[in-house]
Amino acid sequence: SYVLTQPPSVSVAPGETARLTCGGDNVGSRSVHWFQQKSGQAPILVISYDSDRPSGIPERFSGSNSGNTATLTIRRVEVGDEADYYCQVWDGSSDHVVFGGGTKLTVL
Amino acid sequence: QVELQESGPRQVRTSQTLSLTCTVSGGSISGTTHYWSWIRQPAGKGLEWIGRVYYSGATDYNHSLKSRVTISVDTSANQFSLKLRSVTAADTAVYYCARLDYYGAGTSWGQGTLVTVSS
Secondary structure (H helix, E strand, O other): OOOOEOOOEEEEOOOOOEEEEEEOOOHHHOOOEEEEEOOOOOOEEEEEOOOEOOOOOOOOEEEEEEOOEEEEEEOOOOHHHOEEEEEEEEEOOOOEEEEOOOEEEEEO | OOEEEEEOOOEEEOOOOEEEEEEEEOOOOOOOOOEEEEEEEOOOOOOEEEEEEOOOOOEEEOOOOOOOEEEEEEOOOOEEEEEEOOOOHHHOEEEEEEEEOOOOOOOEEOOOEEEEEEO
16 A cells, blocks of 8 residues: 655754655655644644645645655744644545654754 | 534443444535545554545445444434444544545544543
8 A cells, every 4th residue: 555654753943944754656646635733632734735725824834746755844933833744645546545654843 | 614523432342343423513414525534543653544434425444444444424413433343452542533525635623532442
């Protein structure tokens, strides 16, 4: 089945830019969604279809997807952005929703 | 604003069946653009998709759980349900219900419910 690979952790200082990656075989041919999950809370969709921001998500959040890597970029990182971030795709060959293992973003 | 709420027993005995219901409010479960999913998350681990049901009753399941899972929909009650048979401690997790589109995007999730499996 299809596999999405995310680095376990990323650290960034407040005000800097965080780039969270999601690797998969030709993932650029799929639509990637990104979810933010803060401690003890349900996940929240922050980017859909590679680069669309749902209503209420700050413009600091953006996404891109090409080749074997999708990227969630968070500009001007704030302490409140500290969370686990999961990428997700639909795998039509197996009729599965697939999640990456998640990246813990730490804001130093 | 669609809201989802999980309900069901919080404790299940080993080898028994875990049963949860998700009640949808603020919108109809019979909408044609959404799929109603169950996702779980063991403590300290990542998200695992369990499966989904369409309003028609059509289902897709995670292959690793398919032999033990049934997801069904009750359009008259605006609810959908999860049954996971022959549970073990490895099935202990927070279980979320969610409204997702065909490709998995969705902004409506339940708050999650912790289900503990023990003997």
